[in-house]
Amino acid sequence: MVRGPRSVPGAATASAPVARPRPQTNDKRVYFENRWIGIAFVVPQVLLIFTFFYWPAAQAVYWAFTLEQPWGGGNTWVGFNNFAAILRDPVYWNSIVHSFVFAVASTGSAMGIALLFALLVDRQLLGYRVFRAVLAWPYAIAAPALGLAFRFILAPEAGFFAVFNRIWPGVWDPTLDGNDAMIAIIITFAWKYLGYNFIFFLSALQGVPRALLESAAIDGAGFFKRARYIQIPLLTPTIFFLLVINITESFQDSFGIVDIMTSGGPARATELMVYKIYFDGFRGLDYSGAAAQSIILMLLVIGLTIVQFRYIERRVHYT
Amino acid sequence: MNKNLLTAVGALALSASLAAPAMADKTKFDFWFGLTGDLAQRVGEVCQHFNDSQADFEVVCTSQGNYDQTLQNTIAAFRAGNQPTVVQVYDVGTATMMLSGAYYPANKLMAENGYTVKWDDYFPGIARYYAASNGDMYSFPFNSSTALLYWNKADFAKIGKTEAPKTWEEAAEDMKLLKDAGSACPMGINISANESWQLLEQFSAIHNEPVATKDNGFGGLDTELVFNKTKFVKYVTDLKSWYDQGLVKIKAKETGKTFVEAFAAGECDMMMTSVGDHGTVAKIAVPGLDWDVAELPVYAGTERKNSLVGGASLWVLAGKSPAEYKGAAAFLNFIAQPEQALFWSTVTGYIPVTKSGFDYMKAQGFYDKPPYTGREVAIASLTASEPTPITRGVRIGNFTQIRAEVSNGLQEIFANNKPVQEAIDGVVERGNALIKRFADTYPGKTLP
Numbered sequence: 001m002v003r004g005p006r007s008v009p010g011a012a013t014a015s016a017p018v019a020r021p022r023p024q025t026n027d028k029r030v031y032f033e034n035r036w037i038g039i040a041f042v043v044p045q046v047l048l049i050f051t052f053f054y055w056p057a058a059q060a061v062y063w064a065f066t067l068e069q070p071w072g073g074g075n076t077w078v079g080f081n082n083f084a085a086i087l088r089d090p091v092y093w094n095s096i097v098h099s100f101v102f103a104v105a106s107t108g109s110a111m112g113i114a115l116l117f118a119l120l121v122d123r124q125l126l127g128y129r130v131f132r133a134v135l136a137w138p139y140a141i142a143a144p145a146l147g148l149a150f151r152f153i154l155a156p157e158a159g160f161f162a163v164f165n166r167i168w169p170g171v172w173d174p175t176l177d178g179n180d181a182m183i184a185i186i187i188t189f190a191w192k193y194l195g196y197n198f199i200f201f202l203s204a205l206q207g208v209p210r211a212l213l214e215s216a217a218i219d220g221a222g223f224f225k226r227a228r229y230i231q232i233p234l235l236t237p238t239i240f241f242l243l244v245i246n247i248t249e250s251f252q253d254s255f256g257i258v259d260i261m262t263s264g265g266p267a268r269a270t271e272l273m274v275y276k277i278y279f280d281g282f283r284g285l286d287y288s289g290a291a292a293q294s295i296i297l298m299l300l301v302i303g304l305t306i307v308q309f310r311y312i313e314r315r316v317h318y319t
Numbered sequence: 320m321n322k323n324l325l326t327a328v329g330a331l332a333l334s335a336s337l338a339a340p341a342m343a344d345k346t347k348f349d350f351w352f353g354l355t356g357d358l359a360q361r362v363g364e365v366c367q368h369f370n371d372s373q374a375d376f377e378v379v380c381t382s383q384g385n386y387d388q389t390l391q392n393t394i395a396a397f398r399a400g401n402q403p404t405v406v407q408v409y410d411v412g413t414a415t416m417m418l419s420g421a422y423y424p425a426n427k428l429m430a431e432n433g434y435t436v437k438w439d440d441y442f443p444g445i446a447r448y449y450a451a452s453n454g455d456m457y458s459f460p461f462n463s464s465t466a467l468l469y470w471n472k473a474d475f476a477k478i479g480k481t482e483a484p485k486t487w488e489e490a491a492e493d494m495k496l497l498k499d500a501g502s503a504c505p506m507g508i509n510i511s512a513n514e515s516w517q518l519l520e521q522f523s524a525i526h527n528e529p530v531a532t533k534d535n536g537f538g539g540l541d542t543e544l545v546f547n548k549t550k551f552v553k554y555v556t557d558l559k560s561w562y563d564q565g566l567v568k569i570k571a572k573e574t575g576k577t578f579v580e581a582f583a584a585g586e587c588d589m590m591m592t593s594v595g596d597h598g599t600v601a602k603i604a605v606p607g608l609d610w611d612v613a614e615l616p617v618y619a620g621t622e623r624k625n626s627l628v629g630g631a632s633l634w635v636l637a638g639k640s641p642a643e644y645k646g647a648a649a650f651l652n653f654i655a656q657p658e659q660a661l662f663w664s665t666v667t668g669y670i671p672v673t674k675s676g677f678d679y680m681k682a683q684g685f686y687d688k689p690p691y692t693g694r695e696v697a698i699a700s701l702t703a704s705e706p707t708p709i710t711r712g713v714r715i716g717n718f719t720q721i722r723a724e725v726s727n728g729l730q731e732i733f734a735n736n737k738p739v740q741e742a743i744d745g746v747v748e749r750g751n752a753l754i755k756r757f758a759d760t761y762p763g764k765t766l767p
Binding site: 067068069070071072073076078083085091151152155156157158159162174175176177178261262263264265266267268279280282283284285286289 | 387391394397398415418420421502510511512569571572573574575576717719720723726727730731734736749756759760761762767
């Protein structure tokens with residue numbers, strides 16, 4: 001399976017660019033007298049990465065150019081046939097389009113709402129300590145459990161959304177309406193990443209010097225003006241970091257939600273690339289087709305990340 | 320030389336198994352199965368009964384999740400050389416298993432370990448589904464079921480009927496009357512990949528209509544889907560028109576209740592599902608729900624054929640020791656006993672797979688007592704006729720994906736994205752590409 005940069009919370013916190021003066025690391029840098037000690041420290045990590053990442057990835061690349069029998073009975077070299085078959089398939093292009101729609105919509109809503117919440121909590125309104133703790137929780141919930149909960153919440157006949165159907169019969173039906181099903185998985189994914197984004201936005205906001213905000217307030221800038229002209233410009237490194245992570249995760253971390261909530265349906269309306277890989281590879285035992293799709297997805301995510309770094313990072317100002 | 324080696328190993332194994340009771344050290348072997356929840360506990364009880372019944376072997380039974388996950392895990396374990404001795408594989412996995420080269424044929428296993436299995440004791444519909452083309456059985460049918468029509472007797476009484484509809488024409492009339500009498504859901508269905516079993520496969524079998532050429536794939540890997548030219552098209556057209564008239568409702572976990580739950584709650588008057596759900600409905604039905612089961616309806620003028628068996632069979636995997644195979648043979652022999660069939664069918668909803676098991680259950684009065692009354696309809700449906708080449712079953716590669724294609728096609732139709740014929744043609748075309756891909760994966764191999 002393809003795996004891009006993962007969002008291990010601890011590691012991410014350490015590397016998250018936050019708008020505050022950089023610590024002067026040069027003074028604290030540690031040198032080893034003997035370079036072999038350094039290498040010895042690195043070896044276990046390299047071995048782990050090789051065993052659990054590069055080796056399986058290399059095997060996936062090999063499978064992508066063969067037709068692999070699931071039980072290991074042998075394989076046939078087919079060159080680029082697997083890729084050609086996938087790229088010729090309109091259904092596959094359909095899944096690419098859906099993946100992009102999903103990525104843009106879920107990243108946009110997860111980041112937008114998280115930023116709004118973080119700005120509100122940062123104002124220290126009544127009960128902000130409670131919100132600060134509670135809003136971080138959604139990220140801790142596993143995707144399948146989340147899918148189950150939202151499947152119930154969004155069920156057209158029994159869930160909370162049933163109210164809308166009682167007012168306007170048939171307005172909400174994710175079982176047969178593809179757009180409704182897409183909205184359902186976007187809501188679910190955005191809800192999960194809202195908590196994640198919130199933590200980063202809040203910690204970054206707390207790095208914004210109070211003096212700036214206070215002087216702006218004295219000058220008569222209201223909540224929105226302060227956010228627009230002071231806080232958000234100072235948050236650009238965090239926004240950029242979260243953008244890269246959210247886009248990447250929406251391509252990879254969505255299959256659990258899709259599997260539980262829609263199984264890719266109705267009529268493929270929510271068949272994302274990663275769900276198709278899961279379905280073809282694990283359910284359908286088409287290892288080679290799934291491997292080829294994984295490689296395409298990997299290249300796509302790498303490409304997207306490069307684009308983001310080249311064209312969006314230019315607008316980011318690190319202090 | 321090879322023969323000598325085998326004999327030597329055999330002798331060693333024999334002495335090992337003879338010595339086993341003295342050492343009080345049982346030969347352990349693994350059995351992986353794909354059932355969860357209540358059913359997993361029931362399998363555990365069967366295993367416990369086996370372990371208590373003798374002193375030589377101990378079966379270690381582990382649930383691996385659902386059928387798909389069990390197959391995935393088993394394949395991963397097999398590739399790593401840690402496979403279980405016995406594994407439960409679902410019906411549509413049969414083609415993959417037969418081509419895998421990873422199994423030890425059940426008939427060979429039993430013969431080598433001194434068990435005589437009366438293969439003709441199995442119901443023909445069940446035996447032939449799992450058998451190779453020459454009739455040899457490479458796996459043991461374990462949990463078997465077939466699809467039935469569940470109907471709400473009380474609601475049918477309101478429209479003056481005391482029997483379930485036997486034809487679809489009659490069913491259509493009944494559904495209209497039920498709707499006029501105030502029913503919000505005359506029939507509950509779903510159109511996910513799982514329901515391809517009821518809507519396409521069972522329907523085609525009882526109407527003696529092919530799903531694919533070459534006897535539904537039993538005749539070779541180069542089979543082609545043909546259900547865009549059979550009565551299935553008319554059936555889907557009718558279902559869609561009944562749906563548009565509000566006679567058929569989609570009930571799924573995504574809408575809030577599955578059709579089984581909606582039927583058990585008294586909301587839907589009819590549904591089509593496995594006899595395996597008979598126990599579930601009895602357990603979760605609202606108090607006083609007056610319901611029964613019947614055979615699936617057919618179109619008027621159809622000579623009804625046997626319905627298909629669903630469920631899973633037990634495969635013995637290659638590469639285990641003779642002692643483990645001896646244990647596996649004892650286990651398979653044990654679960655085939657009529658007493659075990661009675662226990663298993665009582666606590667689950669699955670049907671007995673042998674005639675002797677069925678006779679034993681009848682003699683014990685099993686089918687006379689509620690809530691088990693009605694389950695004999697499943698046997699009647701399975702044995703409605705001698706299996707024809709078409710009603711023997713469906714043995715097509717990549718069938719899990721084909722079922723998903725069927726579901727996508729039905730969803731396109733029900734969401735008004737495409738007309739019926741165009742959508743089903745599309746399903747057949749994509750399905751044929753999947754079949755071709757499966758055949759290409761196994762070049763030069765043929766189904767046994």
